[in-house]
Amino acid sequence: MAAKKILVADDESHILHVVSLKLRNAGFEVLTAADGLEALELAQTERPDLLITDYHMPQLSGLELCQKLKQDPATARIPAIMLTARGYQLDPKDTAESGILRMLSKPFSPRHLLTMVNEVLLEAAGGVLT
Amino acid sequence: MNDFFHGVTVRSGKLLSIMMLVCLGGGLVCSLGSLHAIWASGHFDFGMIAPILFVAGGSSGLMAIMSFRRSCRILIEAIHRMTTRGKLNNLQTESEEIRPLISAVNEMVEAAETCMSDATLQMKELEIQLKVATSERQHAQAIIYSISDAVLVTDTFDELVLANESAARTFQFDLDRSRRARIEDVVHDEKLVELIRDMRQSNSKTGRRIVEHKIKGPGEEKIFKVTLSAVADDTDAPAGVVAVLHDMTREKEVAELKNDFVSSVSHELRTPLASIKAYVEMLIDGEADDEKTTREFYEVIQNEANRLSRLIDNILNISRIESGLVQINKQPQSLMVILKEALEVIAPQARLKQITMVEQLTPAFYQTTADKDMLYQAILNLLSNAVKYTPERGTITVQTTVDEAKRKVITRISDTGVGIPPKDLPFVFDKFYRAEANNHMAKGTGLGLSLVKHIIETVHRGRMFVESHVGKGSCFGFELDLSD
Numbered sequence: 001m002a003a004k005k006i007l008v009a010d011d012e013s014h015i016l017h018v019v020s021l022k023l024r025n026a027g028f029e030v031l032t033a034a035d036g037l038e039a040l041e042l043a044q045t046e047r048p049d050l051l052i053t054d055y056h057m058p059q060l061s062g063l064e065l066c067q068k069l070k071q072d073p074a075t076a077r078i079p080a081i082m083l084t085a086r087g088y089q090l091d092p093k094d095t096a097e098s099g100i101l102r103m104l105s106k107p108f109s110p111r112h113l114l115t116m117v118n119e120v121l122l123e124a125a126g127g128v129l130t
Numbered sequence: 131m132n133d134f135f136h137g138v139t140v141r142s143g144k145l146l147s148i149m150m151l152v153c154l155g156g157g158l159v160c161s162l163g164s165l166h167a168i169w170a171s172g173h174f175d176f177g178m179i180a181p182i183l184f185v186a187g188g189s190s191g192l193m194a195i196m197s198f199r200r201s202c203r204i205l206i207e208a209i210h211r212m213t214t215r216g217k218l219n220n221l222q223t224e225s226e227e228i229r230p231l232i233s234a235v236n237e238m239v240e241a242a243e244t245c246m247s248d249a250t251l252q253m254k255e256l257e258i259q260l261k262v263a264t265s266e267r268q269h270a271q272a273i274i275y276s277i278s279d280a281v282l283v284t285d286t287f288d289e290l291v292l293a294n295e296s297a298a299r300t301f302q303f304d305l306d307r308s309r310r311a312r313i314e315d316v317v318h319d320e321k322l323v324e325l326i327r328d329m330r331q332s333n334s335k336t337g338r339r340i341v342e343h344k345i346k347g348p349g350e351e352k353i354f355k356v357t358l359s360a361v362a363d364d365t366d367a368p369a370g371v372v373a374v375l376h377d378m379t380r381e382k383e384v385a386e387l388k389n390d391f392v393s394s395v396s397h398e399l400r401t402p403l404a405s406i407k408a409y410v411e412m413l414i415d416g417e418a419d420d421e422k423t424t425r426e427f428y429e430v431i432q433n434e435a436n437r438l439s440r441l442i443d444n445i446l447n448i449s450r451i452e453s454g455l456v457q458i459n460k461q462p463q464s465l466m467v468i469l470k471e472a473l474e475v476i477a478p479q480a481r482l483k484q485i486t487m488v489e490q491l492t493p494a495f496y497q498t499t500a501d502k503d504m505l506y507q508a509i510l511n512l513l514s515n516a517v518k519y520t521p522e523r524g525t526i527t528v529q530t531t532v533d534e535a536k537r538k539v540i541t542r543i544s545d546t547g548v549g550i551p552p553k554d555l556p557f558v559f560d561k562f563y564r565a566e567a568n569n570h571m572a573k574g575t576g577l578g579l580s581l582v583k584h585i586i587e588t589v590h591r592g593r594m595f596v597e598s599h600v601g602k603g604s605c606f607g608f609e610l611d612l613s614d
Contacts (some may be wrong), residue, residue: 014405107404
């Protein structure tokens with residue numbers, strides 16, 4: 001079975017680095033993007049199995065990125081995990097409509113993130129995401 | 131009256147004297163005739179001496195009239211003297227004839243004097259009362275005028291009795307022309323007029339009501355805390371309403387800024403903390419499988435811990451300067467010496483990017499009164515920013531110029547860097563503000579320039595400025611006073 005492809009988008013290079021290392025070590029294929037626009041392009045061309053995105057990013061915010069992916073039938077089914085540095089909550093309606101299945105606030109545990117990734121991929125495979 | 135009587139007296143006195151003289155002349159002629167008759171006849175008859183007796187009696191009468199007239203003249207002169215001097219005295223006379231008149235006049239004078247002194251006393255009392263009332267009114271007005279809050283005082287007819295300048299400014303009316311005008315003609319704010327009217331109609335004597343009210347002013351909308359108080363007069367009847375409007379816009383803004391600040395600080399602190407936490411966990415979980423990666427992880431942790439510490443230092447420095455708690459040690463310093471020191475420290479970073487540093491400094495004898503450590507920090511921050519945002523092989527120019535006439539020294543740090551988009555330029559000195567377009571160029575706390583501005587403007591009473599063109603570069607500069 002081919003390794004699942006995960007796209008990670010964050011403008012903080014350290015976070016990008018640590019998350020991709022954790023996922024690679026767990027056997028995933030990882031793509032990285034330093035801003036929302038780059039992530040959008042990569043998602044459209046690479047069609048990842050999962051998107052992990054920061055909320056606060058230059059060019060295009062994490063939420064805007066997910067909304068754009070949802071609008072395009074080719075990328076509409078990509079599930080997403082959203083990282084937020086700010087302690088605030090996003091509107092559950094917004095997240096649900098944008099395919100965001102989990103939220104994780106920074107500082108976060110890479111271990112916890114990995115568990116979350118496995119859960120979301122399982123849910124997506126199990127047809128929970130329609 | 132006096133003149134009239136005086137005139138009459140004089141005229142009738144003269145007529146009487148002339149008549150007397152005529153009679154005496156006639157009598158004298160008759161007496162001479164009688165004497166001649168006695169001498170010619172040699173015979174004495176009593177009827178013959180009658181004219182002589184008449185002349186003798188007439189003469190003494192004439193003398194009495196003249197003496198009376200003299201006394202009158204003296205009396206008139208004395209009264210004239212008193213009136214011209216404006217001082218009333220008792221009149222004296224040796225003449226028996228006019229003594230009763232003199233004493234009557236003296237009584238009148240005494241009565242007039244009593245009346246006058248009573249009137250003077252009353253006038254003085256009134257003057258004092260007027261002065262007290264005027265000063266009380268002025269005092270009250272001064273208090274009301276000195277209040278920075280807007281004050282409107284209305285009477286029972288909802289007419290404006292008193293207002294201060296702040297009120298005139300807030301509602302844009304002419305203070306002098308608006309007295310006694312109806313409140314709705316002065317204050318074009320229906321809600322406030324209604325509040326004042328309601329308060330007056332409540333007929334309360336000591337009522338008070340506090341409302342938050344938004345008023346659309348000449349600029350933006352302002353938020354006021356309106357305190358309405360009913361006033362009673364000395365008979366305890368309702369006399370009107372006093373409305374005091376306290377502008378809360380700034381307080382609200384400050385509260386909002388504080389909120390934003392706390393939220394920004396927590397966001398900024400979370401970011402390096404997130405890295406530290408994640409990398410430490412990775413090390414514990416043995417995710418770094420070779421020495422190179424392990425070392426890289428340690429370095430990330432160290433750098434992020436340093437970033438966190440810098441962030442906390444900056445936040446504390448800014449808040450200390452803002453609250454005035456910071457210890458400032460100002461002494462005459464040579465700005466050029468401080469610039470040289472900072473340039474030496476930044477040189478290795480500039481060399482790494484092959485950036486040319488150009489120095490155009492004025493001689494070291496120009497001094498400015500400054501806190502050396504703080505000014506050094508500000509200059510280093512500006513130089514470090516210039517290096518961060520200038521691509522490799524760029525140029526950074528540090529230039530100082532002296533304006534002898536204005537006694538100012540101007541420092542400019544110009545780079546050939548990426549520049550700042552015009553939309554971001556007005557905000558570059560704001561806390562946590564970072565131009566999004568240049569975010570990828572360097573890591574920053576978003577506090578550095580805010581701190582620099584504080585050091586230059588709050589601590590040194592100088593002026594900070596920035597010019598920038600995207601793709602061409604930026605120039606950050608500051609102006610300080612030269613020491614005498």
